[in-house]
Structure formats: C-alpha cells, structure tokens
Amino acid sequence: MAKVAMKVNGKQMSGDVEDRTLLVDFIRDTLALTGTHIGCDTSQCGACTIQLNGRAVKSCTMLAAQAEGADIMTIEGLAQGDKLHPVQQAFTECHALQCGFCTPGMIMASVGLLKDTPKPTDEEIYHGLEGNLCRCTGYINIVKAVKRASQLMAG
Amino acid sequence: MSNAARLEDRRLITGHGRFTADWQLPGQLHAAVVRSDRAHAVIERLDCAAAAKVAGVVAVLTQADIEAAGINPMPGGLSFTGKNGQAMKKPAWPVLAKSHVHFVGQAIAVVIAESASVALDAALLVQIDYRELPAVISFEDALHGGAAQLHAEVPGNLAFEYEDGDERAVANAFATAKYVSRVTAICQRLVGNPMEPRACAAAYDGATDIYTVYTPTQGINGIRNALAQIVNVAKEKVRIVAEDVGGSFGIRSPAYPEHIVCIHAAKRFSRPVKWVGSRTESFVSDNHGRALSLTVELAMNADERFLAIRFDNAADIGAYATSFGAWIGTRNLTVTMGGVYRIPAMYAQSRIAYTNATPVSVYRGAGRPDIAFAIERLVDHAAAEHGFDPVALRRKNFIPCAAMPYKTSNGTTYGCGDFAAVLDDALARADWSSFASRRSRSKGAGKLRGIGIATYLEASGGGAAPKDQVEARWDKTGNVTVYTLAHSSGQGHETTFARIVAGALGMPIERVHVREGDPDVTLVGSGTGGSRSLLGAGSACKVLAENIVGVARTYAARLLEVTESELRYASGRFETHDRSLSIADLAVRLAALTPHPFNLIGEGSFGVTFPNGCHVAEVEIDPQTGRVAVLRHTVVDDSGNVISPNLVEGQIQGGVVQGAGQVLGEQAIYDRHSGQFLSASFMDYPMPKAGIVRSFQLFEHPVPTATNALGAKGVGEAGTSGSIPAMTNAVLDALRPLGVKNIELPATPAVIWNAMARAAQAARVLEQPV
Ligand code: FES
Ligand code: FES
Numbered sequence: 025m026a027k028v029a030m031k032v033n034g035k036q037m038s039g040d041v042e043d044r045t046l047l048v049d050f051i052r053d054t055l056a057l058t059g060t061h062i063g064c065d066t067s068q069c070g071a072c073t074i075q076l077n078g079r080a081v082k083s084c085t086m087l088a089a090q091a092e093g094a095d096i097m098t099i100e101g102l103a104q105g106d107k108l109h110p111v112q113q114a115f116t117e118c119h120a121l122q123c124g125f126c127t128p129g130m131i132m133a134s135v136g137l138l139k140d141t142p143k144p145t146d147e148e149i150y151h152g153l154e155g156n157l158c159r160c161t162g163y164i165n166i167v168k169a170v171k172r173a174s175q176l177m178a179g
Numbered sequence: 180m181s182n183a184a185r186l187e188d189r190r191l192i193t194g195h196g197r198f199t200a201d202w203q204l205p206g207q208l209h210a211a212v213v214r215s216d217r218a219h220a221v222i223e224r225l226d227c228a229a230a231a232k233v234a235g236v237v238a239v240l241t242q243a244d245i246e247a248a249g250i251n252p253m254p255g256g257l258s259f260t261g262k263n264g265q266a267m268k269k270p271a272w273p274v275l276a277k278s279h280v281h282f283v284g285q286a287i288a289v290v291i292a293e294s295a296s297v298a299l300d301a302a303l304l305v306q307i308d309y310r311e312l313p314a315v316i317s318f319e320d321a322l323h324g325g326a327a328q329l330h331a332e333v334p335g336n337l338a339f340e341y342e343d344g345d346e347r348a349v350a351n352a353f354a355t356a357k358y359v360s361r362v363t364a365i366c367q368r369l370v371g372n373p374m375e376p377r378a379c380a381a382a383y384d385g386a387t388d389i390y391t392v393y394t395p396t397q398g399i400n401g402i403r404n405a406l407a408q409i410v411n412v413a414k415e416k417v418r419i420v421a422e423d424v425g426g427s428f429g430i431r432s433p434a435y436p437e438h439i440v441c442i443h444a445a446k447r448f449s450r451p452v453k454w455v456g457s458r459t460e461s462f463v464s465d466n467h468g469r470a471l472s473l474t475v476e477l478a479m480n481a482d483e484r485f486l487a488i489r490f491d492n493a494a495d496i497g498a499y500a501t502s503f504g505a506w507i508g509t510r511n512l513t514v515t516m517g518g519v520y521r522i523p524a525m526y527a528q529s530r531i532a533y534t535n536a537t538p539v540s541v542y543r544g545a546g547r548p549d550i551a552f553a554i555e556r557l558v559d560h561a562a563a564e565h566g567f568d569p570v571a572l573r574r575k576n577f578i579p580c581a582a583m584p585y586k587t588s589n590g591t592t593y594g595c596g597d598f599a600a601v602l603d604d605a606l607a608r609a610d611w612s613s614f615a616s617r618r619s620r621s622k623g624a625g626k627l628r629g630i631g632i633a634t635y636l637e638a639s640g641g642g643a644a645p646k647d648q649v650e651a652r653w654d655k656t657g658n659v660t661v662y663t664l665a666h667s668s669g670q671g672h673e674t675t676f677a678r679i680v681a682g683a684l685g686m687p688i689e690r691v692h693v694r695e696g697d698p699d700v701t702l703v704g705s706g707t708g709g710s711r712s713l714l715g716a717g718s719a720c721k722v723l724a725e726n727i728v729g730v731a732r733t734y735a736a737r738l739l740e741v742t743e744s745e746l747r748y749a750s751g752r753f754e755t756h757d758r759s760l761s762i763a764d765l766a767v768r769l770a771a772l773t774p775h776p777f778n779l780i781g782e783g784s785f786g787v788t789f790p791n792g793c794h795v796a797e798v799e800i801d802p803q804t805g806r807v808a809v810l811r812h813t814v815v816d817d818s819g820n821v822i823s824p825n826l827v828e829g830q831i832q833g834g835v836v837q838g839a840g841q842v843l844g845e846q847a848i849y850d851r852h853s854g855q856f857l858s859a860s861f862m863d864y865p866m867p868k869a870g871i872v873r874s875f876q877l878f879e880h881p882v883p884t885a886t887n888a889l890g891a892k893g894v895g896e897a898g899t900s901g902s903i904p905a906m907t908n909a910v911l912d913a914l915r916p917l918g919v920k921n922i923e924l925p926a927t928p929a930v931i932w933n934a935m936a937r938a939a940q941a942a943r944v945l946e947q948p949v
Contacts, residue, residue, distance in 0.1 A: 042296065044296075052200075052201075056203075057194070058194070058197075058198075058200075058201035059193070059194015059195065059196070060194070061198070061200075061374075061375070061425075062200070062376070063374045063375070063376065063458065064376075064457075064458040064860075064861050065457045065458045065459055065860075066458065066860050066861055066862050068860075068861035068862060069374065069458070069861060071374060098194065099192075099193065099194035100193065100194040100195075102193070102194075103193055108192070108193075112192040112193065115188070115192050116184040116185065116188040116189070116192055117184055119184070119185065119825045119826065119828075119829050121188060121191055121192065121669075122426070122669030122670070122671070122829055122833060123373070123374070123375070123423070123424060123425045123426040123427075123668050123669030124187070124188075124190075124191030124192070124196050124423060124425070124669070125196075125198060125373075125374040125375040125423075125425030125426060126374045127191050127192055128192075128194050131192060146870070146873070147870075149869060149870075150868070150869045150870030153868070153869040154868055154869070156869075157374060157861065157866050157868070158374065159372055159373055159374050159426045159428070159833075159837070159866070160374075160426050160669045160829075160833045161829060161832060161833055161836075162832035162833045162834075162835060162836030162837070162839075162867070162871075162872060162875070163836065163867070163868070163869040163870065163871070163872075164832045164836075164872065164875045165829060165832065166869065167869060167870075
C-alpha cells in the first residue's frame with residue numbers, strides 16, 4: 025500500500041492504494057467518482073477517459089501511483105455548477121447518447137479532440153474518436169454533437 | 180411529436196447515472212468466477228483448497244454448494260413441439276459446471292472474498308484437472324456422423340427439428356416453376372457487447388427473508404420470476420433493483436449463473452455479494468447472437484411472379500438451451516417468412532444443434548434480421564441470375580396495399596402496410612436513378628461502387644405477460660410519477676412515456692416523472708424486448724391518461740358546478756361556456772385526499788405489429804485492399820405513429836450500424852479443433868467505430884396500426900433487419916461485374932479481396948483457349 029495524492033476536479037484528494045491499482049479503480053472505488061466507467065480490459069473502449077494535466081487519457085492505462093501530483097478532471101468536474109460544458113450541451117441537444125454508458129468517456133475524449141482540433145472535419149472526428157466505442161448510437165449523432173460543440177465553443 | 184432533449188440525459192452527461200457496478204452495498208463481499216478454459220472436457224479434479232486459504236477469502240463455491248442449497252439448473256428450451264410432435268431435447272445446464280465443461284467460459288467455481296482483487300487473485304489458485312474431449316464448434320461439425328457428443332441425452336447433438344408451412348404445395352410449385360434460384364445466407368455468430376459489462380449484486384434480509392438483486396435488466400418482472408424459479412423461492416421473495424442499464428440488445432433478458440451464485444452467497448454469508456464481470460467475461464459468457472444459416476430457394480413463373488419459397492435452416496445454439504435460444508431459428512424466422520411478398524406456397528424446416536460454444540440467445544432482432552437477410556439476398560440473387568431488374572421484381576411481387584389485412588400462406592396476418600410506396604420513397608430519397616453517374620465517378624478514382632436495396636418486415640410486440648400495465652401516483656404538489664415495467668437500456672422511456680402522459684393531460688412535462696423498475700410496484704407487464712415498449716407500455720400510458728381524464732371529469736364537474744356532459748375537455752383543460760379548470764390544478768386541489776383519486780392504472784393487451792421499410796445502401800470498395808466504405812445509407816420506415824422522432828432516428832441509426840458491424844467485420848471465431856474462442860476481445864473482434872457509416876438519412880412513411888392505442892409499430896430492431904441485406908446487396912452489386920456472385924459475411928477486406936482474386940482466376944481459366 026502506498027499513499028497517492030492528486031488534484032481531482034479542483035480539489036486535493038488522496039488515498040491508499042496497492043502498487044497495482046489502476047487509476048480508474050482509484051477514481052471509482054476510492055474517490056467514489058463513478059461517472060468514469062470501465063468497459064473493457066484491453067484499453068480499447070474509452071469509457072474510462074478523463075483529462076489528466078489537460079490531456080484526454082484512458083484512466084485504465086495507467087496506475088494510480090503514476091498520477092501522483094497530477095491535475096485530473098473527471099466527467100463530474102466538467103460542468104460549471106449548473107452550466108453544462110459545450111460538449112455536454114451538444115451531446116444532449118444532438119441526442120448523441122442512448123444508454124449513456126460510453127458517454128462520459130466519449131465526452132471527455134471529445135473535449136480533448138476539440139482542444140487539439142477546434143474545427144474538426146468528419147475524418148478528423150472519426151480519427152479522434154477511434155479509441156472510443158459506443159454500441160448504441162451508431163456514432164452518427166456523436167459526430168454531429170462534436171461539430172455542434174465546436175460551433176458552441178467558437179461562440 | 181417532440182425533438183426536445185431527453186429527460187434522462189442530464190444525469191448521464193454529468194457522470195451521475197447509476198449503473199450496477201456503481202452500487203456499493205455496506206459490508207459487501209466480492210465474487211470472482213473461475214471459468215473453463217477448455218471447450219469440452221471432463222473435470223477430473225477440482226481443488227479449491229489453496230484458493231480458500233488466501234487471506235480475505237470467505238469461501239470458494241462449487242456446484243456441490245449450489246445443489247446442497249436446493250437450487251435448480253438454469254432454465255431453457257421451448258414450449259412448443261416440432262416435426263412429428265417432437266419435444267426439444269434439453270439437457271440440464273448446471274449453475275456451475277459439475278463433471279463436464281461444454282464451452283470456454285463456462286462457470287465452474289466462484290471465489291467470495293473481502294475485496295475484488297483478493298477474489299481475483301484467489302481464483303487463479305483454483306486447480307482443475309481436465310480430461311479433454313474433442314470439441315465441435317459449428318452446426319455442420321456437430322451433426323456430422325461420428326462427431327463428439329456433448330450431452331448423453333442428445334444423440335447426434337440434434338436438439339430439435341421444426342417445420343412450418345406446406346411442404347407438398349411448395350414441392351408442386353417448384354415442379355412447375357420456370358425460374359428457380361437458391362442462395363445460402365449465413366448469419367455468423369456474434370457477441371452482443373453492450374458497453375456496460377455484465378454485473379450483479381445481491382443482498383439478503385433475514386428478517387423478511389427477501390433477496391434484493393441489483394442487476395442490469397430489460398424488465399424486472401421477467402428476471403425476478405426466473406431467479407425465483409431457479410433459487411426455489413416465491414417470486415415475492417425477490418426484489419430487483421435496476422436503474423441505468425448500459426445497453427442490452429437482448430443480452431440482459433435472462434438470468435445468468437452469476438446472479439444465482441451471488442443470491443446464494445448473500446444468504447449464506449449474511450452479507451451482500453457483488454460481481455462485476457470483465458469484458459473478457461462478457462465475450463465468453465454473455466449469451467451470443469445469430470449463429471444461423473438459412474438456405475433458401477425461390478420458384479417463379481414465366482411472368483416473374485413468386486410461386487413458392489422454401490427454407491432449410493440450421494441453427495447452432497451453443498452448449499446449452501437458453502430460454503430464447505431455440506426460438507430464433509424456428510418461430511422467429513417463420514412468422515414472417517414471406518416478408519413483404521405475396522407467396523402462395525411457403526415451407527421451412529429448421530434443425531437446431533448443440534455445439535461447444537457459448538449458449539446463444541436473442542440479439543437485436545433475434546431471427547428477424549436473419550429472415551430479412553435471406554429473403555432479400557434471394558430476391559437480389561434471383562434478379563441477377565435471371566437478368567431481371569431487382570426493383571421491378573420486388574414491385575411486381577409485393578403484397579398490395581389493397582390486399583390488407585393480408586393473411587400469409589402460413590397464417591400470419593399483416594394488418595397494414597404500403598410496401599410499394601415505401602420502396603418508391605426510398606428510391607427517390609437515395610437518388611437511385613442517378614447511381615450510374617456516381618458509379619462511373621468512383622470508377623474514375625479506381626474504386627468499385629455498389630448500391631443495394633432491401634425491404635424488411637418484422638413481427639414486433641409479442642410479450643410474455645398477458646397485458647401491459649402502468650401506474651400513476653400523484654404527490655401533494657400535483658406532480659405525477661408513472662411506473663412501468665418496460666426497462667430502458669438507452670431507448671429513452673423516461674422521455675417518451677412522459678411525453679405521452681403529459682401530452683394527453685396537457686401538463687408540462689417537468690411535472691411527469693417516469694420510474695422504471697421500481698422493485699415495490701406490483702404491476703403486470705412485459706419487459707423491454709421484441710421492439711415492444713412503445714406499443715405495449717407506451718400504449719398503456721395513453722390509456723392511463725384517458726382513465727385519469729375520466730376520473731378528473733367527475734371532480735371537475737363537481738367543482739365547476741355543472742354536469743359532466745356540460746364539460747368539454749381539450750389539451751388538459753375542462754371547460755364550460757364561461758369557466759375552465761386544468762387537470763394539473765385539479766390534481767393539486769385533490770392532493771389532500773389519500774389515496775389521490777388520480778392514482779390509477781392504465782392497461783391493455785396490445786397486439787403484434789408489423790413494422791416494415793426499405794433500406795438503400797451505397798458502398799465503395801477499394802480493390803487494392805478489399806476495404807468497404809459505407810458512403811450513404813437511406814432508410815424509409817413505416818414504424819406507424821411516432822412520438823419522439825429524434826429517439827426513433829437514434830434507434831434506427833444504432834440498428835443500422837450494428838448491422839454494418841455484422842456485414843463488415845464482427846464474428847465470434849472459434850478454433851475448429853480446440854474450440855478456443857479466438858476473437859474474445861476488442862482487439863480481435865472489430866466493433867463498429869465512428870465513421871463506419873458515413874452518411875445516414877431516415878424518412879418516416881407511417882401507416883398507423885389499429886392494434887394499439889398509439890398506432891405505433893416497433894422500432895428497436897428494424898434498423899438491423901434492413902441494413903444487413905441492403906449493405907450486403909450493395910457489396911455484391913459492386914463486385915458482380917467482376918464475376919462475384921455471393922459472399923459470406925463478415926465481408927472483411929480479406930474476404931472481399933479473396934473473392935475478387937477467385938473471380939479473376941475463374942475469368943482467366945475461361946479465357947484460356949481449349
Ligand atoms: S476501460 Fe479503459 S479503455 Fe476500456
Ligand atoms: S450510448 Fe450506449 S454505448 Fe454509447
């Protein structure tokens with residue numbers, strides 16, 4: 025067991041973890057932030073995507089210990105109080121979620137995508153979301169939502 | 180109709196949904212499952228001692244524990260008889276394997292421990308000595324003479340033979356036919372893969388003797404009844420708690436062994452027990468889908484009219500019979516085996532085999548996409564083979580609108596449908612007539628372009644319960660909660676059902692709250708499945724609202740001091756010549772009464788509907804790589820009256836893309852000799868990704884049905900039924916000029932490339948001088 029400390033959604037958090045504990049398990053089990061999901065065991069589905077030091081990262085691909093001192097944002101920290109982030113707003117407006125299980129990861133990946141590519145083409149969106157699986161929507165409305173979010177963010 | 184954002188979205192986009200793995204029950208223990216890594220073997224020794232000694236392990240449970248507790252085997256099989264009155268042969272499926280294992284992934288033992296990681300560590304220490312037996316992993320291998328036998332009571336692995344229709348009439352028609360065509364349509368074995376891996380938790384309350392089971396589900400009544408039956412307790416002793424469900428597609432409807440072990444352990448150790456499966460466990464132990472092969476023949480006269488259709492179906496249902504597995508290759512196929520066509524003589528026979536693969540059950544469509552795929556491949560193939568126009572051939576043989584209601588030659592009655600108009604609409608929307616110019620543009624770029632058409636018609640709405648009920652409970656502030664048993668796994672019932680009730684009562688939607696899966700309601704009704712929630716529970720919502728208006732009228736008349744007949748009701752208000760009162764205000768004024776007089780039930784038995792439509796797919800193939808791009812997919816659907824167009828569109832989009840997954844890549848691949856499951860991870864099983872379908876358009880062409888209160892038809896599975904044949908026909912249209920006549924799914928780049936290479940070789944052989 026070792027102690028890890030990091031900033032999560034603007035607050036300093038810490039906890040004891042086994043050396044092998046994955047960051048996603050620390051977020052879900054220790055911090056009780058269950059909006060970050062686990063959809064696979066091969067780092068392919070993207071349901072666990074968070075922001076780590078401003079980059080979209082799959083939180084199942086790293087150990088909690090590797091996040092020592094990091095600045096993390098999970099889906100729970102994305103909205104400003106009652107005001108949704110433009111990507112959240114676009115997802116609901118465009119009906120880009122059905123069951124909602126992939127959604128937190130899809131939204132966090134889209135936030136990262138739009139940071140790098142504020143005005144993405146369809147191809148850039150396909151590429152940017154390659155690491156995120158959705159079984160419900162067929163992605164059509166997710167692609168629309170990313171474009172809509174891009175508009176909203178451009179103001 | 181409304182396209183406003185869904186009411187359930189807010190919690191899901193902010194990370195506040197509650198899925199099964201999110202529950203933390205005080206004092207909970209954790210379960211880890213030891214699974215067979217052999218496809219077919221005798222268990223010679225099962226040694227749990229080392230695992231049991233690990234610090235933090237409470238117990239390692241085996242089938243001996245399950246049997247000692249008087250727990251029944253997993254349920255399954257068929258309720259009807261087959262050819263010559265035979266019953267299905269159904270060997271017992273033990274909750275945990277006892278002496279034999281029959282598929283890779285079968286549960287053998289379960290470690291119960293203080294933490295999930297301790298349970299997983301200890302599970303690795305369970306030692307099993309196997310004596311391996313030869314495995315059979317396909318229908319053909321299972322029925323082959325001398326094949327390994329799975330179950331002593333099932334000679335030759337043949338579980339069931341089924342037939343429907345008039346064999347002799349069909350034979351006579353074939354004897355007189357001018358044109359005959361035949362095609363084999365294989366729907367490969369698929370994995371449902373809802374994104375939330377399977378999970379459950381169970382708690383037991385000794386004071387009341389009640390089990391509370393947390394699980395993703397499609398409907399709390401079905402799963403409760405199944406669990407109670409297996410565990411051997413009255414169904415009132417089982418409460419199901421289900422909130423958000425991360426996709427389902429049929430996978431979530433039945434009970435699974437993990438439910439049973441958690442229930443048993445919760446009582447035995449007097450602590451809640453939680454199991455969260457990994458994706459690998461989902462791959463190997465969630466019921467699989469499809470695994471059907473349909474060989475179908477068509478007889479036509481000189482006029483290109485269909486005379487008869489004949490099916491020979493083969494279904495691999497895996498190692499054991501699930502509750503629905505054997506329905507798929509039998510009744511679910513034959514109920515609509517003529518599709519949208521007028522076919523005077525029809526006959527189908529099906530054979531069902533056990534194999535050393537994961538048991539099969541319903542997966543989005545469950546026989547409906549399979550029969551649509553076979554019919555529409557056949558019609559396209561027949562047109563190509565005999566030089567007919569595929570559109571004209573379809574149009575000529577459609578059941579005309581004027582013939583509705585139409586009873587098919589095997590006894591199904593379609594209430595309504597306008598197939599010719601739907602087809603014309605689809606061709607226009609898809610720019611069918613100008614395809615040639617797009618094809619030549621692609622050709623210029625070195626690509627092969629193809630266009631494919633498919634109609635579909637399916638039966639939706641049958642449910643297990645005799646009727647569907649919903650219940651309204653009003654609170655002191657005049658807000659209403661509507662309880663339903665039809666559980667959403669993404670369909671958006673909270674929004675659509677609220678729209679139905681709020682719309683009929685003229686209330687703001689914010690004041691109507693829909694609650695699915697409340698364990699403490701005692702309603703009758705079916706769960707979600709068979710594309711039936713809107714037309715079943717949704718119709719009951721409409722009836723509920725009408726009942727509320729009826730009771731409200733009495734109170735309104737009293738308050739407004741008029742007779743009931745003097746009141747007019749419109750958009751939520753009762754009006755006299757000079758005064759009016761809204762239902763919403765009335766609900767508040769009556770809130771002091773207990774129970775609230777508007778606490779009513781809405782119910783009804785709503786019949787089967789026949790949603791239908793036409794899909795047009797346009798694809799481009801890169802001949803260098805064999806890669807297929809779906810450039811455009813157009814759907815014209817008759818799903819009857821629509822309440823939430825954006826949600827319907829979402830259902831169709833999702834279904835179409837699941838169809839694309841089946842056409843272009845998904846497949847549960849087993850090693851033929853060892854029976855190992857080779858594609859059991861997202862690394863090996865190509866799930867559809869963003870961009871698999873580039874452009875999508877849906878147009879509604881509603882022909883409302885009279886069989887339910889809303890005039891709605893099923894929509895959940897329709898997208899899959901149409902897209903599989905349309906995309907396959909498009910791929911073949913692109914390849915046909917090269918001499919490719921049929922193709923086996925999935926049409927991966929390797930399959931396409933090989934088909935092209937074989938066709939080129941055949942052409943070269945033909946060209947050689949004799
Ligand atoms: S859980 Fe992290 S990628 Fe699937
Ligand atoms: S919305 Fe269900 S997996 Fe994406």
